[in-house]
Amino acid sequence: xxxxxxxxxxxxxxxxxxxxxxxxxxxxxxxxxxxxxxxxxxxxxxxxxxxxxxxxxxxxxxxxxxxxxxxxxxxxxxxxxxxxxxxxxxxxxxxxxxxxxxxxxxxxxxxxxxxxxxxxxxxxxxxxxxxxxxxxxxxxxxxxxxxxxxxxxxxxxxxxxxxxxxxxxxxxxxxxxxxxxxxxxxxxxxxxxxxxxxx
Amino acid sequence: xxxxxxxxxxxxxxxxxxxxxxxxxxxxxxxxxxxxxxxxxxxxxxxxxxxxxxxxxxxxxxxxxxxxxxxxxxxxxxxxxxxxxxxxxxxxxxxxxxxxxxxxxxxxxxxxxxxxxxxxxxxxxxxxxxxxxxxxxxxxxxxxxxxxxxxxxxxxxxxxxxxxxxxxxxxxxxxxxxxxxxxxxxxxxxxxxxxxxxxxxxxxxxxxxxxxxxxxxxxxxxxxxxxxxxxxxxxxxxxxxxxxxxxxxx
Amino acid sequence: xxxxxxxxxxxxxxxxxxxxxxxxxxxxxxxxxxxxxxxxxxxxxxxxxxxxxxxxxxxxxxxxxxxxxxxxxxxxxxxxxxxxxxxxxxxxxxxxxxxxxxxxxxxxxxxxxxxxxxxxxxxxxxxxxxxxxxxxxxxxxxxxxxxxxxxxxxxxxxxxxxxxxxxxxxxxxxxxxxxxxxxxxxxxxxxxxxxxxxxxxxxxxxxxxxxxxxxxxxxxxxxxxxxxxxxxxxxxxxxxxxxxxxxxx
Numbered sequence: 001x002x003x004x005x006x007x008x009x010x011x012x013x014x015x016x017x018x019x020x021x022x023x024x025x026x027x028x029x030x031x032x033x034x035x036x037x038x039x040x041x042x043x044x045x046x047x048x049x050x051x052x053x054x055x056x057x058x059x060x061x062x063x064x065x066x067x068x069x070x071x072x073x074x075x076x077x078x079x080x081x082x083x084x085x086x087x088x089x090x091x092x093x094x095x096x097x098x099x100x101x102x103x104x105x106x107x108x109x110x111x112x113x114x115x116x117x118x119x120x121x122x123x124x125x126x127x128x129x130x131x132x133x134x135x136x137x138x139x140x141x142x143x144x145x146x147x148x149x150x151x152x153x154x155x156x157x158x159x160x161x162x163x164x165x166x167x168x169x170x171x172x173x174x175x176x177x178x179x180x181x182x183x184x185x186x187x188x189x190x191x192x193x194x195x196x197x198x199x
Numbered sequence: 200x201x202x203x204x205x206x207x208x209x210x211x212x213x214x215x216x217x218x219x220x221x222x223x224x225x226x227x228x229x230x231x232x233x234x235x236x237x238x239x240x241x242x243x244x245x246x247x248x249x250x251x252x253x254x255x256x257x258x259x260x261x262x263x264x265x266x267x268x269x270x271x272x273x274x275x276x277x278x279x280x281x282x283x284x285x286x287x288x289x290x291x292x293x294x295x296x297x298x299x300x301x302x303x304x305x306x307x308x309x310x311x312x313x314x315x316x317x318x319x320x321x322x323x324x325x326x327x328x329x330x331x332x333x334x335x336x337x338x339x340x341x342x343x344x345x346x347x348x349x350x351x352x353x354x355x356x357x358x359x360x361x362x363x364x365x366x367x368x369x370x371x372x373x374x375x376x377x378x379x380x381x382x383x384x385x386x387x388x389x390x391x392x393x394x395x396x397x398x399x400x401x402x403x404x405x406x407x408x409x410x411x412x413x414x415x416x417x418x419x420x421x422x423x424x425x426x427x428x429x430x431x432x433x434x435x436x437x438x439x440x441x442x443x444x445x446x447x448x449x
Numbered sequence: 450x451x452x453x454x455x456x457x458x459x460x461x462x463x464x465x466x467x468x469x470x471x472x473x474x475x476x477x478x479x480x481x482x483x484x485x486x487x488x489x490x491x492x493x494x495x496x497x498x499x500x501x502x503x504x505x506x507x508x509x510x511x512x513x514x515x516x517x518x519x520x521x522x523x524x525x526x527x528x529x530x531x532x533x534x535x536x537x538x539x540x541x542x543x544x545x546x547x548x549x550x551x552x553x554x555x556x557x558x559x560x561x562x563x564x565x566x567x568x569x570x571x572x573x574x575x576x577x578x579x580x581x582x583x584x585x586x587x588x589x590x591x592x593x594x595x596x597x598x599x600x601x602x603x604x605x606x607x608x609x610x611x612x613x614x615x616x617x618x619x620x621x622x623x624x625x626x627x628x629x630x631x632x633x634x635x636x637x638x639x640x641x642x643x644x645x646x647x648x649x650x651x652x653x654x655x656x657x658x659x660x661x662x663x664x665x666x667x668x669x670x671x672x673x674x675x676x677x678x679x680x681x682x683x684x685x686x687x688x689x690x691x692x693x694x695x696x697x698x
Contacts, residue, residue, distance in 0.1 A: 080306030
């Protein structure tokens with residue numbers, strides 16, 4: 001259960017947003033909306049624990065975020081593809097898993113990549129993939145890593161219609177199974193409507 | 200931890216043997232550290248040019264001094280240890296930017312900060328990788344270059360030993376600087392300004408060890424001090440770097 | 450005023466501290482003037498001519514206090530920067546930032562007066578004495594602090610990053626001083642040393658102490674003045690600043 005209380009974010013001297021309050025219960029998701037530059041990415045980064053708010057707090061199951069337990073249950077995918085260009089898609093996935101102290105076998109990594117339409121491209125350095133394909137390498141982590149809370153910043157960018165549907169399905173299943181998600185997107189999100197947080 | 204993928208979901212997604220696909224985070228943070236170490240080494244191997252550039256820089260700089268000062272053997276023997284140590288310092292510094300910058304650019308640094316492994320350990324892994332790529336070659340190359348300065352085998356041995364203990368200190372201290380100047384304007388030059396004053400004790404003890412040996416006093420004291428510096432930095436730097444990284448990512 | 454009547458936490462906001470600083474500054478200038486006059490009088494008229502160095506030694510009345518202050522200010526600066534980092538108080542970080550240029554000035558003054566002392570006494574503008582070399586490194590540490598702060602646009606992030614640097618520096622300063630001293634004694638058997646000043650007559654000591662107090666008062670006055678400027682700059686968007694007479698000028 002993610003609770004956000006009285007969140008205020010300041011950039012330099014300009015306040016981006018003030019007094020943001022909402023909660024995301026298990027089995028639900030939140031859509032953060034607002035015009036460009038209003039601070040959606042900043043809000044998501046604060047939720048993930050990467051940035052600190054000027055005022056207010058974020059709590060996960062009643063405790064302040066940022067601890068090991070929270071990070072274990074969190075998956076954050078930001079704007080950038082978060083993959084190393086010089087490594088292959090497979091290597092990227094395996095190293096990402098190992099960074100959590102876990103193991104991911106080659107077959108399972110290949111399987112995950114194939115689910116995301118990257119069959120035949122697992123052993124190419126990610127440099128050679130298109131922007132959309134790079135994003136999908138990272139999204140493959142949604143399959144290989146258990147996380148209760150998904151924080152996704154513009155996850156549908158650079159994806160084609162099929163991939164958008166696939167990802168939307170994933171999120172829907174995740175939420176249905178009791179997970180939580182917070183999303184931002186410029187495009188319409190093909191999901192059953194969730195909570196809307198307007199910045 | 201309860202599974203979030205009931206069998207129906209898994210089948211819907213076409214995943215067989217779901218529980219096996221999903222990796223179970225184990226309590227093995229050292230494994231995470233080794234993984235980061237391996238990853239960085241792999242990346243360095245794929246960008247050999249970058250790595251070798253620093254090494255060639257060390258070579259060239261060490262040759263510049265005799266060219267600028269004169270080839271007289273007695274003089275060269277005197278300046279040799281100092282010149283080689285300064286060269287090692289500068290070569291290490293050239294590679295410091297590499298430690299966090301590319302990870303910061305492509306977003307993998309954020310993922311590292313958010314991973315459930317302790318960040319200080321991951322940082323240590325990165326520093327070790329940096330040392331293996333930037334520092335260790337210097338340790339191996341320096342005695343060879345020392346021959347250019349007409350140093351005797353005993354002195355070369357002390358030089359190598361001092362560098363072996365000292366170059367990790369340089370990588371460690373440099374890590375703090377690299378983390379602080381991440382994504383900051385004028386990064387490279389600013390990093391040098393921040394880090395070089397902090398390198399001075401290592402330089403003094405390292406070069407001093409060789410000079411002490413040459414003057415017959417024995418290098419034991421200097422080398423122990425270098426060892427103490429290594430212990431001190433090994434203990435404090437991961438925490439300082441972690442704090443600096445979090446600040447830089449805000 | 451009893452301690453309980455002063456709300457100390459209220460003072461930690463830039464808004465509250467700004468007028469207080471303004472009132473304190475003239476007093477510190479006055480103190481600096483008084484101590485300065487007394488110290489210079491002691492140093493130049495009362496203290497005896499030295500047997501070995503003649504009158505040229507009198508520069509230590511500037512050199513030694515400047516050295517003391519440069520090191521003292523660095524520690525104070527690191528302390529307040531650390532406070533700002535730990536407790537997220539804005540004023541602490543602003544105070545550290547205000548202290549830095551004054552500390553750097555003291556380090557520079559120490560180096561300059563050291564050179565002026567070295568020339569007539571030992572014939573060289575620069576001697577690699579342990580103290581001078583440490584002062585040079587300290588100057589670099591100050592410059593690094595200021596450069597890092599200036600290079601980061603976002604003020605709070607700049608405060609925090611510079612604080613980490615200052616704390617790393619403060620741990621290093623004793624190590625650097627020790628290593629430089631070691632280096633110096635190994636290489637120079639000679640008696641060139643500014644720490645081995647002429648054996649202190651009482652009046653000489655008094656002169657140095659008075660000058661040290663003078664520099665200290667000056668530093669506080671200068672840093673407070675700078676602090677007020679920093680506060681105005683950072684809080685430029687707030688109501689109370691916009692209502693100040695300076696704002697409408």
